[in-house]
Amino acid sequence: MSLIKGETGEWEVVIGLEVHAQVSSNAKLFSGAATAFGAEPNAQVSFVDAAMPGMLPVINDYCVEQAVRTGLGLNAQINLHSVFDRKNYFYADLPAGYQISQYLQPIVGKGTVVLDMPDGSTREVGVTRLHLEMDAGKSLHDQDPRLTYVDLNRAGVALMEVVSEPDMRTSEEAGLYLKKLRSIMRYLGTCDGNMDEGSMRADVNVSVRKPGGELGTRCEIKNVNSMRFVQQAIEYEARRQIEVIEGGGAINQETRLFDSKQGTTRSMRSKEHAHDYRYFPDPDLLPLELDPAWVETIRASLPELPDAKKARFMKDYGLSSYDAGVLVGEKDTGAYYEAVAKGRDAKLASNWVTGELFGRLNKADTALADSPVSAAAVGELIDLIADNTISGRIAKDVFDEMFATGKGARAIVSEKGLTQITDTGAIETAIDQVIAANADKAEQVKAGKDALLGWFVGQVMKATGGKANPAKVNELLRAKLKN
Amino acid sequence: MALDKDKVAHIARLARIRVEDKDLAPIGKELDQILSWIEQLNEVDTADIAPMTSVVSLKLKRRADQVTDGGYPEKIVANAPAAAHGYFTVPKVIE
Structure with a gap:
């Protein structure tokens, strides 16, 4: 009260x-x-x-x-x-x-x-x-x-x-x-x-x-x-x-x-x-x-109503009460989400729909029905993240492009050469260059200043145009600086 | 039942009928007589009788949701004491 x-x-x-x-x-x-x-x-x-x-x-x-x-x-x-x-x-x-x-x-x-x-x-x-x-x-x-x-x-x-x-x-x-x-x-x-x-x-x-x-x-x-x-x-x-x-x-x-x-x-x-x-x-x-x-x-012809749909989203997709509530507010929002989430990581789908998509729609003052990005297109983007073709960070840039042009995720990624670098050799080369250029900082990390490790990850990502797989960068950096 | 002058004035106002002050008491008396005549109905015991809404046993007629009427604005305002641009007009109502 x-x-x-x-x-x-x-x-x-x-x-x-x-x-x-x-x-x-x-x-x-x-x-x-x-x-x-x-x-x-x-x-x-x-x-x-x-x-x-x-x-x-x-x-x-x-x-x-x-x-x-x-x-x-x-x-x-x-x-x-x-x-x-x-x-x-x-x-x-x-x-x-x-x-x-x-x-x-x-x-x-x-x-x-x-x-x-x-x-x-x-x-x-x-x-x-x-x-x-x-x-x-x-x-x-x-x-x-x-x-x-x-x-x-x-x-x-x-x-x-x-x-x-x-x-x-x-x-x-x-x-x-x-x-x-x-x-x-x-x-x-x-x-x-x-x-x-x-x-x-x-x-x-x-x-x-x-x-x-x-x-x-x-x-x-x-x-x-x-x-x-x-x-x-x-x-x-x-x-x-x-x-x-x-x-x-x-x-x-x-x-x-x-x-x-x-x-x-x-x-x-x-x-x-x-x-x-x-x-x-x-x-x-x-x-x-x-x-x-x-x-x-x-009574028999009633559709699934918001409360029932919310309960189902929480149970079937493991969403929080808040996220489920946002997604079921309108019938077409719930349907859009389900089309994105089908066969994919439900939580990731919820984040992309409620966070990235709704944020951009709000900003552009556009209704979901007029969205330049279809549910299938969001799904395609999520698939690219899931199979490690692109990183989550690059995905946001790709999504901006999708939203502005209506082009598909795969087309944008190949057009702009955004495919993630998972090749260990290429990443190691980039890491070696960054370490060589920042020898003093590398020494500090070796001496135990772990906070600087994040800074190195950032530098390597920058050097690769954001295309390096962040998990791999982290792993390789640790191997080089912490052993 | 006795109708005082205030009650009569109130009813007159609700009915939008102008009643001069001097007429309120005589009208009250007249209405009193009508009411007490109708009140004879109260002598009938209706305790076990459901309210009756119609004397014939019919069901409420319903129509389908189809547009079958309208589209004649000029006829709608034809008898209006005042109209302009297809609207009825009345002295300004100020809120």
Whole structure:
């Protein structure tokens, strides 16, 4: 547990998240209008979405399936009977004056998300529920000095709201929770997790208390749209609440907005009256009844999920918890690694993929899918190290060249004449030259100054253009200087 | 059930209906009468009866995930009191 120090002692931060994840589907939850991002304003709106009189919602079967699939991926209870309710509030981008959502009887009940902590340990966060609901439209406030523009393309798009238990205690845990939830949904193909396009947004509930004390009053920070902002909002909000309480004030339960430019949160006055939602069952929709056999078919079709894959990587490849966690974050990363590791040294493969490849991809701001170096090409390079054709040090230079040109490892090695010198005679010649040029230092090594031995290895490597086999250099140097 | 003036004002606000201050008390009385009439339903014992969501025994209809609608933005904004560049426009909502 990590605590924040205030004037009057230490405080514990209690965090719960409500994540809105857009269901990956072609059409909307209750209409046949398209969901694709970036269309012309109001071009993907049906009369149902615009709440024209007399229009009736008909549920999209695939969106239901996606919600069930996500629930199963969260090891959650699937409710075979669930109900759609109307959540009533007034806003310009909500044409019906209510959002169709689920309240008392959601489609998915309690589940669990396992966080992979940086020290390799794990921590469980409870999921309270997952329910299906429709998105509202989009308001643009910056197009005109006096007007707000409303685009209903998003209105009616299916969302899964995943509500967590207040189980998180630090902004880092909140970040890891989001990351894991996103990873699971991307594995399942139920949400693309693209926060830039609004496919995933979070409402963050924050309160503070003295360790072990009663829960404090919470504030809800609405619509935070990046992992970094979620963490910033929590850090700021926790400090703010501690200052208010220690200054003799009290926290009002309220909705707040995160200002990403300032890194602060502020009260959203317009939402003061918004919490009277008057939920009631939507008379246009019958209860959603699921066939248990259908749920089992979906369960049987689930892919291997990150936690299972991580456990398998640790067991089958002998990887550390941390390395395995990095490799299973995305489905294609795990597949890439397995293609490299197949029939090779698994640990070496992990080092090359997570260290050398990811490092270069990050630097070049390139996605793995666009990597100039294929898994087979990394494998070829590792084979060259394994059969002593090149040294590990030369391999890094070869990899740079592969990354820049897309050429194969073997081609680069033969083109540049980088093949490792394992011929004892050639290495001995180089060693003799270095010793002759540095007779004083050689004497010191003979007299017992072992630290200088490393310096000699370096000089010999330099003299051979890095191509000498380092193990052999070491062995021959020792033979010459230590006997 | 008795509705005081604050409650009436709150309901009016939620319904986006302007009610003058002098009308709050009379409307409260009127709503009271309606509510107590409906409250007669409470006399029926429903302890063992599951909530009913429909009077006909139908299953919820579902549709396939296919794009079959939309693509007529001009019709969507045709009845809008105000529109510009294909958007609905409303007086500025400031956060």
